[in-house]
Amino acid sequence: MPLTRDFKETIMADLRRDRAYRVAYLAEAIESLHNGEFSVGKRMLRNYINGTLGFAELSKATGTPPKSLMRMLSEHSNPHADKLFAILGHLQATERVRVKVLPVSPARGRSRAGRAAASLR
Numbered sequence: 001m002p003l004t005r006d007f008k009e010t011i012m013a014d015l016r017r018d019r020a021y022r023v024a025y026l027a028e029a030i031e032s033l034h035n036g037e038f039s040v041g042k043r044m045l046r047n048y049i050n051g052t053l054g055f056a057e058l059s060k061a062t063g064t065p066p067k068s069l070m071r072m073l074s075e076h077s078n079p080h081a082d083k084l085f086a087i088l089g090h091l092q093a094t095e096r097v098r099v100k101v102l103p104v105s106p107a108r109g110r111s112r113a114g115r116a117a118a119s120l121r
Contacts, residue, residue, distance in 0.1 A: 015051030022052065023097055030088065030099055042073045053094060061090045
């Protein structure tokens with residue numbers, strides 16, 4: 001479902017203003033990708049990039065043209081792992097966080113957001 005303009009603008013404003021929100025949003029985007037929700041994760045990454053550093057700056061950091069980056073994160077794309085990890089690596093470096101993937105027992109009852117927040121340090 002497409003986001004309304006007001007909602008997207010609210011997300012962008014929150015991403016610009018609140019570091020804790022940015023880190024949690026990035027964690028949720030990465031967890032969505034990890035859980036196989038690729039279109040959701042890519043959409044969240046596009047929102048994150050648009051609300052923070054922008055595709056032009058990301059292009060300089062990754063050596064990939066901005067339009068290629070935008071296409072990689074479009075709904076029906078299938079980005080190469082090396083390019084996707086270059087993007088994620090730069091976003092983590094920019095936020096000064098490191099994402100870890102840790103095994104979590106389903107019996108522990110932690111929510112997805114709780115696992116994502118706990119895995120960012």
